[in-house]
Amino acid sequence: MKEAVEIEADAGAAADVADARMIARMRLVLATSAFLALFVHQTGQDDIYLDVGTRAVTSFYFCYSLVICALTEFFRFPWQRTKWVHWLDVFWYGLFLMPASGIHGFYFLFFFLAILTSSFRWGFEEGARVTVASIVLLAMSGIVHATEPEYSRLLMRATFLLALGYMSVYWGGSRLELRRRMELLRDVSRVSNPRFGVDHTVTQILEKTVHFFSGSSCILVLRDKHNGSYSMRIIKAGSSGQSLRAVPITIEAASPLMGVDENLVVAYSSPSWWRPVWLRKAGTYNIQSRRWTRSNDSACQMLAELLEARSFISAPLSVRQGHGRIYLLSSDHDLSRSDAMFFNYVGAQVFPVIGTIELLDSMASGAALRERQKFALDLHDTAIQPYIGLKLALSALRKKAAQDNPLNDDLDKIAAQATKVVSDLRRFAGTVRDGAHETEQMIVSTLKQQAANMRDFYGIEIDVQVEGKLGFADRLAAEVLNVVREGMSNICRHTFAQRGAVRLHCAEDCVRILIENEAGNSVSMNFVPRSICERAAALGGRAHVCRGLGGSTEVHVEIPI
Structure with a gap:
């Protein structure tokens, strides 16, 4: 991209x-x-x-x-x-x-x-x-x-x-x-990527639309055709760029916004100091008859006062799960009928794709859930059970050994490590089976647990830091975890470093990953992390290696969102 x-x-x-x-x-x-x-x-x-x-x-x-x-x-x-x-x-x-x-x-x-x-x-x-x-x-x-x-x-x-x-x-x-x-x-067609999820795609579309019209905010109201519930998204100019989920609202709150006929496009501008009341601009465009007519000024004025907007345009929307309306508000300039027509065209062209993304997302989530359940069962049978057998065998050897046996301490240490591995595998199997509900919490806890394991098993200190809110979909989070795990594993296998660091930064348009290890005592060869580069390229990003301060090695990965 x-x-x-x-x-x-x-x-x-x-x-x-x-x-x-x-x-x-x-x-x-x-x-x-x-x-x-x-x-x-x-x-x-x-x-x-x-x-x-x-x-x-x-x-x-x-x-x-x-x-x-x-x-x-x-x-x-x-x-x-x-x-x-x-x-x-x-x-x-x-x-x-x-x-x-x-x-x-x-x-x-x-x-x-x-x-x-x-x-x-x-x-x-x-x-x-x-x-x-x-x-x-x-x-x-x-x-x-x-x-x-x-x-x-x-x-x-x-x-x-x-x-x-x-x-x-x-x-x-x-x-x-x-x-x-x-x-x-x-631009709005480019962000329609199922990998990013519906919430991220809708947020990006609304933000780009607000920026194009120089509006103050954008409101999206949808009605579910199955249960009749209403949901709303509000994007304001200059927002942080994080994905916003739909907020359920009551019928009473949605009725003023959904009261306009679903075949009408509305454009309204309130009177200002230089425009008298009788010259206010209010019009509706009938999609079926393809004609502009003068609308009810009082109804549009009440809606503008409710939205606290000087001018607004509104267009109907039809998505896979139902229908709704989208409003673009402006507090400092007028929006014209031409703006309303193009606003309606954007909604008609882009938002039907959201239904396809939502369908693909639900299909992928269902397939991922079934795959996680199968993987959790396979993990229990192929990995956890052998470790439990190893733990029991070590316990039997420890009891069989004499009290003055010099290998007792080593046996106790290996048994403790086996117990910890069994506990970690069980927790991992539960996470895989149930899925991660909080993406950011799951990423942070998983990385810190991985760093703790590297400290206990290999004596390597890995500092994990996350900057910004990680507002992306679960599948992208899994790919980010795979990249970081591969980088941490490379520190153990290909360097003599005793310290390292992992930095995750979620910007408006990409996720930046920095994997760093300190300079070792010996001169290291030039190393290209092939697996990390291939993973980043598959996600539409890129990776490169450079020297940091003090001779450290830094792997920089950028994945677009």
């Missing part, structure tokens, strides 16, 4: 470089045409192209465009991907209009390069700012240099610039918004 993200980032950077080169070439074409026009045009007594200011500005702009194009073609020029590029273009085109001849020429058309660049690369708002600035510069130069009969021409040019500029800005903003929406659909 991380490699795919890196490939997409490289592709995006390559596209930005290609766009920057294209813009630099078009800028050079415009500068060249303006520069050549100074010499190709027939000269005369009142020739506007003989103005000294126009010649100077055109010459300097041609040199500027040539330098920028050369830097963009042959070097990585990060400055080209900033907003200063189109604002410098606006500055240059304003200089074209400052001489007395500039207002009479064709230079005002150059503003469209800055308008197109800003709108298609930075969106509607930036393009609108550039358009307004261009019109202001055109108007200022016209007022200063134009005569009264030329005001009509100035008005026509300003209107022409405004009309085409607005169309360019609108289409550029739509293109950028469409790209953002495609990226959201790609």
Whole structure:
């Protein structure tokens, strides 16, 4: 997964470089045409192209465009991907209009390069700012240099610039918004992995949706079709990224949220200081008739006050276990009907996959339960019983030996170890048979027990630390345990270290595992933990070995979640 993200980032950077080169070439074409026009045009007594200011500005702009194009073609020029590029273009085109001849020429058309660049690369708002600035510069130069009969021409040019500029800005903003929406659909589809579990997948989808719409929170309410119970999830902006389980709620608590017809998409914005009450925006979209209609303002206003939101959008959901509604709330800006339509599209495309993940998860959990029960029985017959026989044999030998036998202490020690192994195996068999209910508690206790066994049997001190909340599914927890156990076993088999450490850190997007052992007295060979690398690769992660402080050996493992 991380490699795919890196490939997409490289592709995006390559596209930005290609766009920057294209813009630099078009800028050079415009500068060249303006520069050549100074010499190709027939000269005369009142020739506007003989103005000294126009010649100077055109010459300097041609040199500027040539330098920028050369830097963009042959070097990585990060400055080209900033907003200063189109604002410098606006500055240059304003200089074209400052001489007395500039207002009479064709230079005002150059503003469209800055308008197109800003709108298609930075969106509607930036393009609108550039358009307004261009019109202001055109108007200022016209007022200063134009005569009264030329005001009509100035008005026509300003209107022409405004009309085409607005169309360019609108289409550029739509293109950028469409790209953002495609990226959201790609991101929410990528997290749909059965290995992560339903709770983690739903949490990630809601968090990405809240971030995309710049909302304050997202509420998901579902009704189970089998028993009629209701459950709710609430994700707030800036949450920790940990998986949230569904919380059961009563019918009374769910009725205000589920009272909307299941065929309606709702968009509502409360009145603000600049918008009177009669201009509040409230509408519903009927999925069957495919039409927007004005909704009941009072009902939407009551729902907004209940949710403590300035604006909200809502869409119906249909999943395998039932149906429900999803709400996106905003406390500082309005959500439009276009946002509501895309919000409904995201829910219709993504949440049916949740039902498939839930089905696969239940099938895998049932198969794992049966496999655990079978494994627990096999473990009792093949491992525990022989250790019990060994323990009884050692006890018989101890009783048979004389009191002054020098092997009595060794026999007692081996018998104690056998007793401990039997106890550990029985506890392990019970855990395997019943399953782990608390993932974090199970991981911590298992690792500490493993470290205690290594200290008692091999005399190696292993420090176990867990940072952050381990909020991932049981099957992923089992894979993490296997990786750590393999690393601890490697410390015993392949090093002379007497101390080691295990660090588990659960970040927002991955689990980081650090297995470290101190430097031994002898120089150790370069060692590649093949089993750990293969396990990490199978989980979509990676592992590598490096030297730590003091010459220690560190194995770093990253597993995406």
